[in-house]
Amino acid sequence: MTTYVMLANWTDQGALKVKDSPRRLDAAKKALKDMSGEFKHFFLTMGDYDIVAIYEAPDDAVAARFSMQVGMLGNVRTHTLKAFPEAAYREIINSLG
Numbered sequence: 001m002t003t004y005v006m007l008a009n010w011t012d013q014g015a016l017k018v019k020d021s022p023r024r025l026d027a028a029k030k031a032l033k034d035m036s037g038e039f040k041h042f043f044l045t046m047g048d049y050d051i052v053a054i055y056e057a058p059d060d061a062v063a064a065r066f067s068m069q070v071g072m073l074g075n076v077r078t079h080t081l082k083a084f085p086e087a088a089y090r091e092i093i094n095s096l097g
Contacts, residue, residue, distance in 0.1 A: 001056040003040070003083040004063050008051040014075030021075070028070055035062045051076065054083075 010018065029039050037057035045052050057063040060082065067080050084092065 001037075001058060002060070002063070003054065003056055003085065005081040005083050006051075006053040006055065006067070007049045007079040007081070008053070008076040010050050010076055011074060017075070024073070024075060031069060032057070032066050035066060037062055037066065 010021075014021070014024075025042065032039060032055060035057065037055055039053060039055045041052075041054040043052045044050070055063075055066075057066060063080060063082075067078050070076060071078060
């Protein structure tokens, strides 16, 4: 499984209905699980982003589809980062000439 970091901000619509956000999070977790992925961590944050989530998905296509499905609901805008674990980081660095 590949790890992804999702940075999200509420849209005006999402902020107006912020009390519904726990239900929306549960629906997002189910949607990702239905795509064979899984949320690992979820954080409400202060600063440039309202939400930071760490999740795993089988591949980039699943991660892209998940991000698009979440975005289509109109409650958050997301930025997704592909994350490399330490072992992969070391392998990448060691392969440099």
